[in-house]
Amino acid sequence: MQNNLLSAIVEKKIIESPTTVSLILKLTDSNKNLGYTAGQFTSIYINVDGKEIKRSYSMSSAPHEDYIQVSIKKVDGGNLSVYIVDKIKEGDSVKLSPPKGKFFTCSQDIPKQYILFGAGSGVAPLFSILKSILYKNKKDKVIFICSHKNKEEILFAKTLEKLIDKYKDRFKLIYTLSQCNDGQIPCTQSNVTTYSGRLNRNLIQNIFNQHLNALMEKEFYMCGPTQYMTEHIKNLLFLGVSKSRLHIESFVSDINKVGEQDNPFKLLLESNYINIKEKSVNTDSDFLIGDKNTDAGFLIGDKNSEQKETKNIIVNIDGQTHTLDYVKNKTILDVIIDSGIDAPYSCLSGACLSCLATITKGCVKQKDLGILDDSNISKKESLVCQAYPLSKSVSVSFD
Structure with a gap:
């Protein structure tokens, strides 16, 4: 094991959905700090049946919050995710690596409108980013488009409702539920809209027409399963979103299962390759x-x-x-x-x-x-x- 790992205990285990839990972690050494930024991830080391297993999970807490929270979705065949969701208990010990990742950079130069696209457990790092934006930059606005299978799979619902109430002039929340056939589902909160069916280009266009602020600069962030990202990168580019404004994050295990033509990172890169070649750097293959x-x-x-x-x-x-x-x-x-x-x-x-x-x-x-x-x-x-x-x-x- 690396000697730079931080020891922590599971202070609280939260059931987010039938397949996802969040762990509130407390470092055992009060003089140490994880020191992460919004959207980053950490590798968790846990001893399972005498064997140490390591996997990387995103922080779903934000840096300004006084606790560390990671969120884990059970994956078929995933030894550690199954163990965490089904068996880990409050008081159990884990090890954490220093935080990694360069997903999000918070700009404080001018007010911006952030449009976040998340699906499944890809909502977790975006949840961290959302809270950080709302807390740090009082003039920024956020549209958070969360895609899940059904109501039961929605993550962080109670906290999102509180954020809507607190930041009602700056935060718009949109759910799409792929296995719900009720049409647009009414909600008591004015800034929350829920649609049945899968997110598609027409719906994205409709959301943009209703909620994009023409006077604000925009940044688009996306995280989710590979197929979801590949589809909606294409949709956003078709709708005129610039590659320089579109930031994506995915999961290594998911990316490794697809061919190069379905790699969302490669898709985003190649769709704007002309822009890259216009830079003054040498683009020779070697x-x-x-x-x-x-x-x-x-x-x-x-x-x-x-x-x-x-x-x-x-x-x-x-x-x-x-x-x-x-x-x-x-x-x-x-x-x-x-x-x-x-x-x-x-x-x-x-x-x-x-x-x-x-x-x-x-x-x-x-x-x-x-x-x-x-x-x-x-x-x-x-x-x-x-x-x-x-x-x-x-x-x-x-x-």
């Missing part, structure tokens, strides 16, 4: 990041190089340094994951910033530039899911 005149050894393929292959990858993460043997033809992220290090990643295709790291020594070949821009390149930042080492030794830092 883009170099780092120091070409490196003291970490000649570049692989250099005529003066005696070393034809990379020896090691040095990884700085969560205040620790790991030296890993490099395995030929693997990306830097592949080597890190294979070693068991708990590094952040999500899309595996260069289309998100989850695995962004700084090349502090040596040089790498970025096979796919992905969504990197001039600012990233100037700071020697690499998407390590697309990076291959070009020097005898490469040092990368996630800190």
Whole structure:
């Protein structure tokens, strides 16, 4: 087990739906703090039948709240999610990794309207973001579109009702229930609307026509199952939403089950590839990041190089340094994951910033530039899911 993990106990277990629970966690060392930002996730380590199991879950609490809350949906075949939903008890011990993820950045420059799209357990990080926006920026407005199967599967319903009452001039809540056939369902709260049936392009257009503020800048956030995201990325782009305003997050286990053509991160990237090419950065397939005149050894393929292959990858993460043997033809992220290090990643295709790291020594070949821009390149930042080492030794830092 990593020695940078935080010990915590389950202070409270909340039944959110028949398949989802939230855990209120309390750190056992009162001098320590998880120190997360809205929309981030943590890896939870739990001993199950003598075997330690680790999975990553989003914080559904917000940073300004005086507790840590994570929300877990039971997944068929998911050892840890089944254990947590069915068996974990208040008072049980868990370990937490430092928070990870770059899903949300809160802008305080000008008032904005945020439109959040969430489905299933993808509502959890958006719930954190929602609370943070409403708390921190008193001029921002939020539309939260939550998609579930039925009323019983709705998450955080009571808290959302309280937020509607408290922020009625700034917060609009919309439910879509795919297995409910009652048409538009009346609600006693004026800022809550519930529709039966699946969310679709026509409904999104209708919601936009009714609730978008033409005078405010807008940011769109989306999290949910892969098929949901793929469908609605297409819908939002069709309706004129700019890629630069659309931010997405998904779950690694879900992404890994689909082909590249159904990867929502790749879809979002490629749909705006013309915009990326218009930037001044070089978009060659073998883009170099780092120091070409490196003291970490000649570049692989250099005529003066005696070393034809990379020896090691040095990884700085969560205040620790790991030296890993490099395995030929693997990306830097592949080597890190294979070693068991708990590094952040999500899309595996260069289309998100989850695995962004700084090349502090040596040089790498970025096979796919992905969504990197001039600012990233100037700071020697690499998407390590697309990076291959070009020097005898490469040092990368996630800190």
